[in-house]
Amino acid sequence: MEKKVLEIINYIRKSKDLPALAEIHPTDKLREQIQFSSFDLAELTVRIEDEFGIDIFEDGLVASIGEIYEKLK
């Protein structure tokens, strides 16, 4: 699951011409470390929902990688 999340994140980073990340950490913040805008976060929720069937932002409580993992457990 964690590998798939990294894949999705790198896919979105690539579309913004940002280099791929070799690894991500639960403490990484989506806005700061991952450098995602609101549009990128929306895309992330759609791609994760396509993959795992879960809307991670449904209750607005996701700000870090660790919080995504929590939702997908």
Place this chain on the structure above:
Amino acid sequence: MIYFLYDKDTVYSYNTFLLDIQNTKCYFPYLKTNNLYLYFLNLVKAIIANKPIVLIDFDINDFEIDGLNDNTINVSSPITPIQVSSFEDILKSIHESTSEISIFTSGTTGQPKKVIHTFQTLTRSVRISEKYNNQRWGFAYNPTHMAGLQVFFQAFLNMNTLFNIFNQSRNLIYKTIEKYSITHISATPTFYRLLLPVEKSYYSVKRITFGGEKSDRKLHDMMLSIFPNAKINNIYASTEAGSLFFAQNENFLIPSAISNKIKVKNNELLIHKSLLGKSDSFTFSGDYYHSGDLIEWINEEEGLFRFKSRKNELINIGGYKVNPTEVESVILEMPEILQVVVFGKQNSILGNILCAEVIIKELNNLTELSIRNFLKEKLQDFKIPRRIIFVNTLSITRTGKLKRI
């Protein structure tokens, strides 16, 4: 010293602003910049000098709008020196201005459409009095759009201080609110959704305003946990008409001053032409403009209503309105693509996210990314579908019309 604007690490005072106005010999009719101070300065110069100005996004592509090219963008035009000795003089000249201020709206067909406003139509809802002194505004809108202009004029005309928090990270927004004791924020529901989760309360904020897309009670309640001292209101403003209605919750009230200029026909909100800017793209029935917004009366006698949906096909993406036909026609410029439909899919961050289904010719190596890279050169970011799905047949409705979800 009264400050005008904090933008990133730079601070501009109203004195600096006055000096820059006094020393000016030219302005830019079409300025493309991401420097907020220069953008506002140029806007005020044009208004005071009674010159026309066209407000364009700094990431716009030339061919997205007719008439934009290297001969117009960022080319200066001379003006006679502006004789002002104080900020009060600036305000006086602004109020007397007849300058034409053009902004763009996503038309229902083809390219974005130009709407020409005056200072008067843009500032219909702006309130000026001592009561509004010392307000500190978080600036959270695109400055070239109607909502951003409303906030700018409300703050500027009362000599308030603006803090640029548009497109900033959540951390930085909270830091700015705390450090500078921001009192007012006006933004889209998307902006507020990204402030979640509720972790801490900020007591300096006295008012928060929602605009640009539909908001909901749940989001209001969560914002009240973050900003316990804030009063909440909703605003309905459009590129065509400026700001028209306010609401404390989802029920909007038609102010008595304009009640004879608003009609409802087949549930659609109609706006009298006297409330609108000028545009070749407006279609009227009689003297009324069809807004495309469908409403439901809560109390017709009192003028209380609620928005239900939109009649036309514009898709609201986090407060940006996208015309799917415009995006489809650009996608079809790719020779490998046979058919396309662009639609909005419900999304918990942006309200809707833009998606596309495409049918491509056999045996080619198009990917989602290669289509998006092509579109990047042609369209602003918010018009680019974030999810492109390759299909064999498009989703078609029973009537045979392409389905917009």
